[in-house]
Amino acid sequence: MSMLPQGARAELLAAVADHSWGVRIPPLADPHNAHDAAVLILFGVLDRVPAPTADAAVARDLDVLLQRRAPTLSSHPGQVSFPGGRVEPDDADLVATALREAEEETGLDPDGVEILATLPVIPLAASNHLVTPVLAWWQSPSRVVAVDHAETVEVFRVPVAQLLDPASRFTSTLTRMGHTFRGPAFDVDGTIVWGFTAMVLDALFDATGWTVPWDASVERTVEV
Template sequence: MRSGEVDPFDPRWHPKVVGNKAREAAVLVLFGVLDDVPAASDRPLAPADLDVLLLERAQTLGSHPGQVAFPGGSRDPEDASLVDCALREAVEETGLDPTGVDVLAELPALGLGASGFLVTPVLAWWAAPSPVDVVDFAESAQVFRTPIRDLLDPANRVTGVLKRRGVTFTSPAFEVNGVLVWGFTAMVLDALLDGLGWSVPWDRDRKHYISP
């Protein structure tokens, strides 16, 4: 696979079987340029020049409280497409100006068996960054742009381990911005970093045990 491509046959992208009643959802995977990178430069952008938009869900939510996620959510009847869904949710959650976003691709959907959602990551480029912040503290605790260099740093990489009802779930995970990024969001980031040829070796035996 050439650098810059994501392998759709990687098993991490394969949807799980969630049945005929799967609900559609979409998340916005928005890459941009760090604020401290000069606007005019004679060199091509490197991974260390970039960041990605994430948010921390409110602890009071009934579903996935406190988890770090991409902006996004379930598709509403008025959403003409999954791209529209991802952008609408991002606006509602972060105050993002969608006119500054260039959509690049819809990645293969991932089925989340526990919640019954079939989630499509929408890959996008932040051509004209706009201010973002928490819109509703009942929904999100913080909105933040995470430097890609922090995600690539082996010191920030761990394997997240969650044990619940006798079942052990593991996923790639990142310790950044004072929070743990794990589960669906970390799996998407891990697959993207690998597919783009940006990943560096890290200690997969280093565990972070997550409280259920």
């Protein structure tokens, strides 16, 4: 019997404790020259939901912090992503990288964040990065906003219930050099979440048991 308290936070902890969790992405073509990076996957309780304790929350009561990257960036321009970026020499570890980047990009106060787990590294071939997702719980939410518009143009606290809604879900298709790539995607009031971010969310939702059955045969082409 699990000694963890019941609730969404506990379900996240239990899901990532299962070493089978992961995202299936092709390996890097040039791993020796890859850059290390980290992203912050930050879940919190919706402001409008009264919850006596964090662990009393359920999946439908949560939101997750996302942002839209500036269209002028050389890597993944205009895409919705988790806060994060490359490791810098002064970072103590990958958790420090994720928190520093989140603070720089969204104004997040790191003191209100509880780190739940550092997840297995995921290769990101499009930009030749080795990305470590850092799963976190927002104990004391702070105001967030796009800080540097050269990097981030919008910051969202997206309700998890909206992401789980089957009507929001579809399979994205992207064709490059004669090859078509497919993956899970979300349409949040016209904001499209796809690629790496959508694959990580999809895997987490499956691992926690939060996923609501959706029609993966519905395909939409994404523009880059």
